[in-house]
Amino acid sequence: xxxxxxxxxxxxxxxxxxxxxxxxxxxxxxxxxxxxxxxxxxxxxxxxxxxxxxxxxxxxxxxxxxxxxxxxxxxxxxxxxxxxxxxxxxxxxxxxxxxxxxxxxxxxxxxxxxxxxxxxxxxxxxxxxxxxxxxxxxxxxxxxxxxxxxxxxxxxxxxxxxxxxxxxxxxxxxxxxxxxxxxxxxxxxxxxxxxxxxxxxxxxxxxxxxxxxxxxxxxxxxxxxxxxxxxxx
Amino acid sequence: xxxxxxxxxxxxxxxxxxxxxxxxxxxxxxxxxxxxxxxxxxxxxxxxxxxxxxxxxxxxxxxxxxxxxxxxxxxxxxxxxxxxxxxxxxxxxxxxxxxxxxxxxxxxxxxxxxxxxxxxxxxxxxxxxxxxxxxxxxxxxxxxxxxxxxxxxxxxxxxxxxxxxxxxxxxxxxxxxxxxxxxxxxxxxxxxxxxxxxxxxxxxxxxxxxxxxxxxxxxxxxxxxxxxxxxxx
Amino acid sequence: xxxxxxxxxxxxxxxxxxxxxxxxxxxxxxxxxxxxxxxxxxxxxxxxxxxxxxxxxxxxxxxxxxxxxxxxxxxxxxxxxxxxxxxxxxxxxxxxxxxxxxxxxxxxxxxxxxxxxxxxxxxxxxxxxxxxxxxxxxxxxxxxxxxxxxxxxxxxxxxxxxxxxxxxxxxxxxxxxxxxxxxxxxxxxxxxxxxxxxxxxxxxxxxxxxxxxxxxxxxxxxxxxxxxxxxxx
Amino acid sequence: xxxxxxxxxxxxxxxxxxxxxxxxxxxxxxxxxxxxxxxxxxxxxxxxxxxxxxxxxxxxxxxxxxxxxxxxxxxxxxxxxxxxxxxxxxxxxxxxxxxxxxxxxxxxxxxxxxxxxxxxxxxxxxxxxxxxxxxxxxxxxxxxxxxxxxxxxxxxxxxxxxxxxxxxxxxxxxxxxxxxxxxxxxxxxxxxxxxxxxxxxxxxxxxxxxxxxxxxxxxxxxxxxxxxxxxxx
DNA sequence: GATGAATGAGGCTTCATTCAT
DNA sequence: CATGAATGAAGCCTCATTCAT
Numbered sequence: 001x002x003x004x005x006x007x008x009x010x011x012x013x014x015x016x017x018x019x020x021x022x023x024x025x026x027x028x029x030x031x032x033x034x035x036x037x038x039x040x041x042x043x044x045x046x047x048x049x050x051x052x053x054x055x056x057x058x059x060x061x062x063x064x065x066x067x068x069x070x071x072x073x074x075x076x077x078x079x080x081x082x083x084x085x086x087x088x089x090x091x092x093x094x095x096x097x098x099x100x101x102x103x104x105x106x107x108x109x110x111x112x113x114x115x116x117x118x119x120x121x122x123x124x125x126x127x128x129x130x131x132x133x134x135x136x137x138x139x140x141x142x143x144x145x146x147x148x149x150x151x152x153x154x155x156x157x158x159x160x161x162x163x164x165x166x167x168x169x170x171x172x173x174x175x176x177x178x179x180x181x182x183x184x185x186x187x188x189x190x191x192x193x194x195x196x197x198x199x200x201x202x203x204x205x206x207x208x209x210x211x212x213x214x215x216x217x218x219x220x221x222x223x224x225x226x227x228x229x230x231x232x233x
Numbered sequence: 234x235x236x237x238x239x240x241x242x243x244x245x246x247x248x249x250x251x252x253x254x255x256x257x258x259x260x261x262x263x264x265x266x267x268x269x270x271x272x273x274x275x276x277x278x279x280x281x282x283x284x285x286x287x288x289x290x291x292x293x294x295x296x297x298x299x300x301x302x303x304x305x306x307x308x309x310x311x312x313x314x315x316x317x318x319x320x321x322x323x324x325x326x327x328x329x330x331x332x333x334x335x336x337x338x339x340x341x342x343x344x345x346x347x348x349x350x351x352x353x354x355x356x357x358x359x360x361x362x363x364x365x366x367x368x369x370x371x372x373x374x375x376x377x378x379x380x381x382x383x384x385x386x387x388x389x390x391x392x393x394x395x396x397x398x399x400x401x402x403x404x405x406x407x408x409x410x411x412x413x414x415x416x417x418x419x420x421x422x423x424x425x426x427x428x429x430x431x432x433x434x435x436x437x438x439x440x441x442x443x444x445x446x447x448x449x450x451x452x453x454x455x456x457x458x459x460x461x462x463x464x465x466x
Numbered sequence: 467x468x469x470x471x472x473x474x475x476x477x478x479x480x481x482x483x484x485x486x487x488x489x490x491x492x493x494x495x496x497x498x499x500x501x502x503x504x505x506x507x508x509x510x511x512x513x514x515x516x517x518x519x520x521x522x523x524x525x526x527x528x529x530x531x532x533x534x535x536x537x538x539x540x541x542x543x544x545x546x547x548x549x550x551x552x553x554x555x556x557x558x559x560x561x562x563x564x565x566x567x568x569x570x571x572x573x574x575x576x577x578x579x580x581x582x583x584x585x586x587x588x589x590x591x592x593x594x595x596x597x598x599x600x601x602x603x604x605x606x607x608x609x610x611x612x613x614x615x616x617x618x619x620x621x622x623x624x625x626x627x628x629x630x631x632x633x634x635x636x637x638x639x640x641x642x643x644x645x646x647x648x649x650x651x652x653x654x655x656x657x658x659x660x661x662x663x664x665x666x667x668x669x670x671x672x673x674x675x676x677x678x679x680x681x682x683x684x685x686x687x688x689x690x691x692x693x694x695x696x697x698x699x
Numbered sequence: 700x701x702x703x704x705x706x707x708x709x710x711x712x713x714x715x716x717x718x719x720x721x722x723x724x725x726x727x728x729x730x731x732x733x734x735x736x737x738x739x740x741x742x743x744x745x746x747x748x749x750x751x752x753x754x755x756x757x758x759x760x761x762x763x764x765x766x767x768x769x770x771x772x773x774x775x776x777x778x779x780x781x782x783x784x785x786x787x788x789x790x791x792x793x794x795x796x797x798x799x800x801x802x803x804x805x806x807x808x809x810x811x812x813x814x815x816x817x818x819x820x821x822x823x824x825x826x827x828x829x830x831x832x833x834x835x836x837x838x839x840x841x842x843x844x845x846x847x848x849x850x851x852x853x854x855x856x857x858x859x860x861x862x863x864x865x866x867x868x869x870x871x872x873x874x875x876x877x878x879x880x881x882x883x884x885x886x887x888x889x890x891x892x893x894x895x896x897x898x899x900x901x902x903x904x905x906x907x908x909x910x911x912x913x914x915x916x917x918x919x920x921x922x923x924x925x926x927x928x929x930x931x932x
Numbered sequence: 933g934a935t936g937a938a939t940g941a942g943g944c945t946t947c948a949t950t951c952a953t
Numbered sequence: 954c955a956t957g958a959a960t961g962a963a964g965c966c967t968c969a970t971t972c973a974t
Contacts, residue, residue: 020937041274042365045965055939060966128361130423132275137427145424166449172442175416175434179443182419183412190363191378194370201408209405210412216399217450278948288956290950299948486958507740508831511944521960526945594827596889597737603893611890632915638908641882641900645909648885649878656829657844660836667874675871676878682865683916744969754935756971765969 024062024072026052031073036121036189040070040129070129074136077122078143084113092151099159100215106152107177111207115184123182124189149174156218165218173218180210257295257305259285264306269354269422273303273362303362307369310355311376317346332392333448339385340410344440348417356415357422382407389451398451406451413443490528490538492518497539502587502655506536506595536595540602543588544609550579558617565625566681572618573643577673581650589648590655615640622684631684639684646676723761723771725751730772735820735888739769739828769828773835776821777842783812798858799914805851806876810906814883822881823888848873855917864917872917879909 030051034043045066049059063069088109092102114120130137152174159165187201263284267276278299282292296302321342330338347353363370385407392398420434496517500509511532515525529535554575558568580586589606596603618640625631653667729750733742744765748758762768787808796804813819829836851873858864886900 023937038364039272039274039361041272044963056965057939057967058937061937064966066965127419127423128272130426131271134427137424141424141427168445169438169442172439173446175439175443176446179412179416182416183408186360186415186419190360191370191374193363194367194374205402206405206408209402210408212401213406213409213447213450215450217446217448277946289948290956291954293949294954297949489958504830505738505740505827507738510942522944523946523960524958527958530945532944593885593889594738596892598741600893603890607890607893634911635904635908638905639912641905641909642912645878645882648882649874652826652881652885656826657836657840659829660833660840671868672871672874675868676874678867679872679875679913679916681916683912683914743967755969756935757933759970760933 023052023054023058025076027054027059027062027069028073028076031069032077032118032121032125035070035073035125035129040066040132045069067133070133071136074122074126074133074140077119078140081114081119081122081144088113092155099155099162099164100219102155103152103159103177103215103218104211106155107180107207107211110181111203115181115203115207120185120188123185127186149178152177159218168218176210176214176217180207180214256285256287256291258309260287260292260295260302261306261309264302265310265351265354265358268303268306268358268362273299273358273365278302300366303366304369307355307359307366307373310352311373314347314352314355314377321346332388332395332397333452335388336385336392336410336448336451337444339388340413340440340444343414344436348414348436348440353418353421356418360415360419378411382411385410392451401451409443409447409450413440413447489518489520489524491542493520493525493528493535494539494542497535498543498584498587498591501536501539501591501595506532506598511535533599536599537602540588540592540599540606543585544606547580547585547588547610554579558621565621565628565630566685568621569618569625569643569681569684570677572621573646573673573677576647577669581647581669581673586651586654589651593648593652611644615644618643625684629686632686634684642676642680642683646673646680722751722753722757724775726753726758726761726768727772727775730768731776731817731820731824734769734772734824734828739765739824739831744768766832769832770835773821773825773832773839776818777839780813780818780821780843787812798854798861798863799918801854802851802858802876802914802917803910805854806879806906806910809880810902814880814902814906819884819887822884826881826885848877851876858917867917875909875913875916879906879913 027048031043031048034048034051037043045059046056048069049056052059059069063072088106092106097105126133126137126140153170156165156173157170160167160170184201184203184206187206188203192200260281264276264281267281267284270276278292279289281302282289285292292302296305321339359366359370359373386403389398389406390403393400393403417434417436417439421436425433493514497509497514500514500517503509511525512522514535515522518525525535529538554572558572563571592599592603592606619636622631622639623636626633626636650667650669650672653672654669658666726747730742730747733747733750736742744758745755747768748755751758758768762771787805825832825836825839852869855864855872856869859866859869883900883902883905886905887902891899
């Protein structure tokens with residue numbers, strides 16, 4: 001099988017190429033971490049490069065400026081989540097679960113897929129730098145926040161329509177979920193950094209508690225105590 | 234010898250002195266606004282001085298460095314709130330209201346005294362810069378967050394003990410209130426800046442909705458519908 | 467005369483202020499020299515600042531960028547020459563001298579007012595950087611070159627009309643003068659820098675020689691030998 | 700064993716070799732153009748390589764540094780002209796033409812062989828970068844400028860000696876020709892770049908005009924109008 | 933040889949801080 | 954005290970040069 005000839009071996013030629021392909025995402029990962037940790041302004045491009053294991057100059061081969069790196073960090077991770085959200089969206093909307101189960105599932109799957117991962121940093125980042133990068137905040141809002149809220153709103157409305165939930169301000173009721181999520185994100189990346197390890201908020205317990213209260217709060221008063229409310233696995 | 238000497242007229246001296254005393258707080262106000270608007274790093278000391286109507290040099294007469302100015306901004310406003318919180322604290326603890334009324338009152342008075350004022354910026358600020366100023370975050374946590382949470386926790390516990398509230402995770406139930414507040418703060422200073430004026434969150438309606446859900450969520454299932462839940466004035 | 471009171475003495479308050487007023491032109495002078503010596507790219511802003519006796523940062527108090535400094539250097543000196551040119555223009559146009567005398571006077575006064583001064587650097591500069599700063603080249607052309615050429619063209623045309631000069635290509639004849647000037651400028655700032663001090667071009671002799679040839683070249687063949695041709699000073 | 704080995708086919712090898720030999724001059728051509736267009740500092744080696752159709756790294760196989768590339772550009776083109784100049788030199792010196800014809804011929808042949816070609820860029824380049832590359836300027840002066848001027852000087856002197864030309868400053872009279880050439884070069888590469896296409900200097904007409912004036916200026920007053928002065932074409 | 937990814941010294945620019953007036 | 958001109962350390966970014974493939 002003398003297939004190999006004067007063409008450089010794929011492995012040899014490839015090592016550099018593979019590095020090259022990997023570089024952008026290595027840099028984006030490093031950048032996400034540092035931007036989340038220190039904020040945009042306090043993060044030095046040299047530190048991002050160092051964390052990605054390359055030199056300052058290399059970063060500029062892939063991103064024309066620090067601000068563009070920042071934008072790429074957001075957009076890249078946005079794209080990554082987008083697919084997930086759509087999947088989730090359809091899975092949930094089409095199901096035949098009760099509205100309560102759907103909300104419970106929404107929060108729990110958010111925790112599994114996002115809340116417990118590094119991706120929460122993205123949310124914190126976008127919020128922290130919203131003033132300095134309004135386009136990104138707008139983009140994030142349009143592509144992540146709005147769709148999610150619409151979905152939740154529909155679920156809640158359906159719950160009301162079916163009589164599962166009390167008649168209430170469906171439009172604003174979503175903020176129960178939204179604020180629950182935001183608090184957890186900020187806890188993880190900002191608030192929770194103060195204080196001793198003891199007394200740290202336990203995410204699962206937090207989510208269980210919030211779900212418990214929210215669902216009790218939404219359910220119609222006549223409703224018997226829903227069997228599975230306290231569960232979170 | 235009419236006004237001929239080289240000492241400024243008493244009136245002028247007086248005006249100066251009065252202004253002089255006011256300088257620090259004028260600077261602190263200006264700094265609070267700008268730090269909230271743009272973040273610590275993106276705020277130029279010259280801009281703070283300009284907004285306070287003095288020159289760059291003057292700022293450094295009162296604050297030895299930009300970081301110290303930042304610390305002063307936080308501590309000053311912290312102190313300002315401290316008195317209030319203590320008052321509130323006692324007023325609430327000593328009353329004979331129902332636990333639900335106390336929670337309702339807590340949120341509503343937070344809105345009146347803090348949420349609807351410039352002071353929310355402080356919270357946003359401390360959270361945004363928590364990584365870069367951990368002492369401040371710790372201080373804020375110890376002096377503002379912890380006491381409030383303790384108070385709320387006690388109220389909730391009392392509600393449970395009295396049978397007003399369902400038996401639930403009293404320690405974590407406070408986060409219903411905490412997250413409600415945090416969301417409103419971030420909405421005001423970060424999230425809400427994106428998108429058109431329409432679709433903006435209406436604070437009173439938001440608070441009413443959250444209170445409605447939280448209180449419903451906390452109340453014992455047997456409990457008749459509490460009379461004043463939807464109200465917020 | 468107790469005119470002095472609590473206002474700071476003009477001398478004291480003024481020293482800084484006077485410096486401040488002087489800074490821009492000190493910097494412009496330093497910049498002109500260095501840009502002429504080394505070109506735009508090879509000149510470091512720090513070197514300009516140092517030659518002006520200030521630090522790097524100070525330069526940026528007066529000029530927003532290196533390119534703007536460059537533009538200011540050109541425009542400033544352009545303005546300076548503008549007045550001169552207009553004066554010259556009128557003095558010459560209105561006179562009753564022979565066309566030959568006018569040309570002779572034009573070249574000689576150019577030498578006195580510009581050629582023998584640091585201002586020649588401006589011409590060299592504009593030409594050297596014409597590609598990188600086309601706006602400036604255009605501006606220089608419109609404000610300095612065009613007017614001068616128009617004036618010279620008119621003088622030559624008048625000489626032809628009056629029969630002083632041979633009938634010739636009046637439009638292109640001006641380049642005799644233009645090229646004479648350009649060569650002297652480039653000699654001074656570029657060509658002349660090579661070679662030993664001996665063998666350096668002597669400006670007055672050069673101008674006399676060129677004038678001699680040009681005027682002989684323009685005068686009508688019938689014309690008797692003009693009396694003052696060889697003179698220069 | 701037909702072409703199976705890992706050595707490229709002889710044809711391929713030959714093509715490569717031929718290309719390889721051409722590389723340096725392709726790079727020198729590209730470099731000349733770009734250095735003339737943008738100046739030394741503003742020219743990026745990558746742009747030179749790209750215009751020559753090779754990669755950045757390849758350029759450094761042939762030239763150890765950017766400055767060396769620049770030197771090679773000058774020296775290479777210098778060498779190219781050197782032969783020409785010597786030919787010209789002898790052809791002219793030995794002839795039996797009138798001095799006026801020789802000057803006319805000198806300028807016209809300069810235009811044909813140099814002025815109308817890309818080689819003028821070399822002159823512009825050397826002058827523009829004379830300060831930063833004094834060795835090159837010196838070299839150019841010694842090898843191109845000096846010989847030419849000496850030749851022209853001798854022609855003029857002969858014209859004077861023979862009574863064709865007026866008695867005049869033979870040493871400085873050459874600058875009539877020199878400045879004429881320089882102006883055309885700078886016009887082509889710097890001055891002429893400003894302004895609309897209309898109003899551009901027409902080289903032939905320019906040369907004719909200058910020759911007309913110069914020769915009239917040099918000829919003895921008694922001399923009848925030389926028959927062929929206006930011709931160029 | 934040829935490539936182009938990687939490097940890092942160096943330049944421009946910002947801005948907190950100082951200090952003469 | 955107040956001012957604001959001056960400073961210079963520090964950060965972003967460019968680009969000539971190197972070197973593994």
